[in-house]
Amino acid sequence: MKPRVAGGAFARFLLVLLLAGLAVAGWQWQRYQGFADAPLAGIDAGDSLVVARGDSLDKVLRTLQAQGVDTGDRVQWQVLARQTGAAGKLQVGEYALAPDTSPRALLLAMRDGKVVRRNFTIVEGWNIRDVRAALAKVEGLEHDSAGLDDAALMKALGHPGQHPEGRFLPETYAWVKGDGDLDLLKRAHKAMQEALDEAWTSRADDLPLKNADEALVLASIVEKETGIAEERPAIAGVFVRRLKIGMRLQTDPTVIYGMGAAYAGNIRRSDLTTDTPYNTYTRAGLTPTPIAMPGKAALRAATRPADGDALYFVAVGDGSGRHVFSASLEAHNTAVRDYVQRYRAQRQAAPK
Incomplete structure (x- = not known):
């Protein structure tokens, strides 16, 4: 007959082992849960993490550590990555970090590609020099066009031989860290072509314009002549009527553009009579x-x-x-005299 005491002691021993195992497992689970949802130490407001193409989870953790973030146990990160479905699915880009960012929140953001998006705005009326100068100042954007002249730039964009002026639509474009300025310009060029095509397709009858490119030229002159949106059709109407009867456009913004770097903020009478391809006082059309x-x-x-x-x-x-519109030269001269009087009165009233 087998001794019951020994068997009972063994059963109690197994029970103790089981309870101890459950206690350890519970402690490990609580520790894991605390790790997964606790804020990562070492993150300051405004910090970010850049995940490059091919980065593994271990590489991301090393990057975080190099930035002063306490990442803790890598095994827990691997378990959490599998649990959240982020394992092997970290998307490239820049991710915002905040003092309350937890490992779970960061892994979910990297899994879903919730990258930091920045904006770059091309302002209505900017010329190509303005656009390129503004792009050159954008931090975090790859400056692939640096060192390219305008001709090389257009070739790099896939439009060799095309003049860059007027070819990029004024809009706000979102970009992420790692994007290049050429990518952004390609989008702006495509957006302009689509907008121009739409405008040309719905154009009025009997326009004195041969093609969409001439419409783009006229639109650029209208853009520079007024910042009042509701006045633009009226301004365009004046220019269209002048083109129809062969009257010179005589618009200062074209003269200024033709002066290039020589323009110092004021346009003189001699500038109006100095011939350039852009002087619409000396050239028709x-x-x-x-x-x-x-x-x-x-x-x-x-x-x-x-x-x-x-x-x-x-x-x-x-x-x-705003502007005063006139059908006759006599009425226009009267409006000009009124303008001069107001201008002089304002200068006299201005504080010395």
């Missing part, structure tokens, strides 16, 4: 290229100008940016 980046409103105005009989316009001179 449109300029050889656009003079700025026109927005969608200017494109619509150039292709659907306002009806009327005005052939002239001049600034009101009251600081509103």
Whole structure:
């Protein structure tokens, strides 16, 4: 007959082992849960993490450690990555870090590609020099176009031989760290072509424009002539009527563009009489290229100008940016005299 005491002692021993194992497992689970959802130590407001192509979870953790973040146990990270479905699925990009970021939140963000998105805005009326200068100042954007002249830039964008002026639509474009300025410019070029095609397709009848490129040129001149959106169709109407009767456009922004770096903020009478391909006082018709980046409103105005009989316009001179439109030279000269009087009065009233 087997001794029952020994068997009972063994059963109690197994029970103790089982309870101890459960206790250890419970402790490990609580520790794991605490790790998964506890804020990572060492993160300051405004910090970020960049995941490059081919980075493994171990590489990401080393990057975090190099930035002063206490990552803890790598085994727990691997378990959590499998649990969240992030294992082997970390997406490339920059991720925002905050003092309350937990390992679980970070892994989910990297799994879902919730990268930091920044914005770059091309402003209506900017010229190509303005666009390139602004791009060059953007931190975090790869400056692939650095060192390229305008011709090489357009070749790199897939449009060799095309003049860059006016070819990039003024809009706000989102980008992420690691993107290049050429990628951004490709998007802006495509957006402009689509906007131009749409405007040209819906153009008014009997426009004195041969093609969409001429509409782009006219839109750029309209863009530079007024910042008042509702005035653009009227401005375009004046230019269209002048083109139809062979009257010179006589618009200062084209002269300024033709002056290039020589323009110092003021336009003189001698500048109006100095001939350049862009001087619409000395040459009839449109300029050889656009003079700025026109927005969608200017494109619509150039292709659907306002009806009327005005052939002239001049600034009101009251600081509103608006213009007085006239059908006759006599009425225009009166409006010009009014403008000069207001201008002189404002200068006299200005504090010395």
